[in-house]
Amino acid sequence: MKILLAVATLAHREVIRFLRQRSRVLGSLGQGLIFWILIGGGFQASFRPQGAPSGLGYVEFVFPGVLAMVLLFSAVFATISVVEDRHSGFLQGVLVSPIPRWAVVLGQALGSTVLAVGQAALLLPLAPLVGIPLGVGSALATLGVMVLMGLSVSGLGLIIAWRLTTTQGFHAIMNLILFPLWWLSGALFPQEGLPGWIGWIVRLNPLTYGMSALRRALYLTDPAPVASLAPMLPALAVTAAFCLLAFGAAVSAANASRLR
Amino acid sequence: MPPSRDAAPQGTSALSVRDLRHSYAGREALQGISLEIAPGELFALLGPNGGGKTTLFRILATLMIPTGGEALVFGIPVATGSVEIRRRLGVVFQNPSLDTRLTCMENMIHHGHLHGLSGAALKRRAAELLGWFGVADRAGDRVESLSGGLARRVELAKSLLHSPDLLILDEPSTGLDPSARLEFMRILRSMREEHGVTIVLTTHFLEEAERSDRVAILDAGKIVATGSPEELRSRIGGDVVTLRSSAPAELGERVTERFGLAAHVLNGSVRIEAPRGHEILREVVEAFPEAILSASFGHPTLEDVFVRLTGRKLGEAGGGAA
Numbered sequence: 179m180k181i182l183l184a185v186a187t188l189a190h191r192e193v194i195r196f197l198r199q200r201s202r203v204l205g206s207l208g209q210g211l212i213f214w215i216l217i218g219g220g221f222q223a224s225f226r227p228q229g230a231p232s233g234l235g236y237v238e239f240v241f242p243g244v245l246a247m248v249l250l251f252s253a254v255f256a257t258i259s260v261v262e263d264r265h266s267g268f269l270q271g272v273l274v275s276p277i278p279r280w281a282v283v284l285g286q287a288l289g290s291t292v293l294a295v296g297q298a299a300l301l302l303p304l305a306p307l308v309g310i311p312l313g314v315g316s317a318l319a320t321l322g323v324m325v326l327m328g329l330s331v332s333g334l335g336l337i338i339a340w341r342l343t344t345t346q347g348f349h350a351i352m353n354l355i356l357f358p359l360w361w362l363s364g365a366l367f368p369q370e371g372l373p374g375w376i377g378w379i380v381r382l383n384p385l386t387y388g389m390s391a392l393r394r395a396l397y398l399t400d401p402a403p404v405a406s407l408a409p410m411l412p413a414l415a416v417t418a419a420f421c422l423l424a425f426g427a428a429v430s431a432a433n434a435s436r437l438r
Numbered sequence: 439m440p441p442s443r444d445a446a447p448q449g450t451s452a453l454s455v456r457d458l459r460h461s462y463a464g465r466e467a468l469q470g471i472s473l474e475i476a477p478g479e480l481f482a483l484l485g486p487n488g489g490g491k492t493t494l495f496r497i498l499a500t501l502m503i504p505t506g507g508e509a510l511v512f513g514i515p516v517a518t519g520s521v522e523i524r525r526r527l528g529v530v531f532q533n534p535s536l537d538t539r540l541t542c543m544e545n546m547i548h549h550g551h552l553h554g555l556s557g558a559a560l561k562r563r564a565a566e567l568l569g570w571f572g573v574a575d576r577a578g579d580r581v582e583s584l585s586g587g588l589a590r591r592v593e594l595a596k597s598l599l600h601s602p603d604l605l606i607l608d609e610p611s612t613g614l615d616p617s618a619r620l621e622f623m624r625i626l627r628s629m630r631e632e633h634g635v636t637i638v639l640t641t642h643f644l645e646e647a648e649r650s651d652r653v654a655i656l657d658a659g660k661i662v663a664t665g666s667p668e669e670l671r672s673r674i675g676g677d678v679v680t681l682r683s684s685a686p687a688e689l690g691e692r693v694t695e696r697f698g699l700a701a702h703v704l705n706g707s708v709r710i711e712a713p714r715g716h717e718i719l720r721e722v723v724e725a726f727p728e729a730i731l732s733a734s735f736g737h738p739t740l741e742d743v744f745v746r747l748t749g750r751k752l753g754e755a756g757g758g759a760a
Binding site for chain 2: 180183184186187188191194195198199263266267268269270271272273274275276277278
């Protein structure tokens, strides 16, 4: 009970900190919108997803991908607060409290996830505009999948954040990891019909399954446009396994961390 | 309440350090330190930067496991009992550990939740402590709007929130001006009186060590002396005469030759320890007026004790690690 309170208070603080930095709020939202309008609009005329029903345009196809982008990048870059807290001295106060490290990591991951899902959810009402038939059921399912993906990627970010001492280093490494993971998850182009090696990378990329689950959740009532993707349950199972793995690795990074 | 609080026998040291050693990559930052600190003491670890204070602090704060020897907090070994110790330990770091974007009260509540406190009782205690440190009117302000001295008070209030039995502070008055430093020591003394907490601080400021109950002088990873400030000062046999000279080595030799007194040369000055220093001063100045640029005489300070024991001034970097 006391540990849950500690976890909640750590997560709560991440959210308060975020909301008090207006530039971060504007930046993360604007990024998603601009990206969607430019890429979606630019490719709309020329690009036709292979194997998709003829009504599915690129703006619609890439919408879940942009949702995932906002989610992933917000979650990962929220974990940079570990690096900042180490610098400001705040982290040392947390480390000498009687809270076990796994609970500290869980609080940080939950905080980042809440922020990421919150930001991505702000884009969700735009879904019907591009022709995605979003109902209450599919919206809730989408939120659920986003929470699981958010936790996974927060875990991924925390593995790195607990090991690094500079925010510049964190940015460099996370961009290096996150861009290919997102790019090759079926967010920007369909998973089918890719040449051999790249097809394998997409199939081995754990985010591919999160992306599939996200698309399936969005088209919950009318799954025709996503019929070729992995079924919901296996996709969720792979994502959950990835989430546990990332969290475990983050806890071990936190345990190994020394104060500098 | 943790069971060991009752189980600990009467007279258990608040802090017991035995032959403590720590090395970083082959460099020995602590070279076998032993200390006993009784409950209720205000104890200062005095030494130059690099003397091993911060290493010792981190071990006591349960942030580092020593590579040799042992340290016990209320009888609990730091190497294995860190969670138990953290419940009874308040820590004030050299760098502030407050979140500057949160208000003072939010920082307090956050800290309380991490220590298992909650609800109205937590709010009451937080408000009470902010009041005790004279910052109650700033409770709703963000820490970033506070001056360094006020933020330091909030930091102290936070460290006492969970009623620790032992408070350890690492260079707590860094960044405070001299008058704020004296005020800070006054606060520490009354904290000890009113909250019954044992206080251990590291410092390189003499005035802080002078106002502590006992002092350990730490240099190059070793404790070179322990005792009350009076005891340590009494190790200097009398007064201290300092002669500034353009040729200190030569002057030192001549003083020793003429008066049979030991003279130490340090930073262009000659130091002489002797009873009845004022008489020595007069005689020396009369004997070698041409060799002396200026001369002073004083009762010994802890600085003199440090110089006597280490051959260096406190402000000069020590030989050990951080």
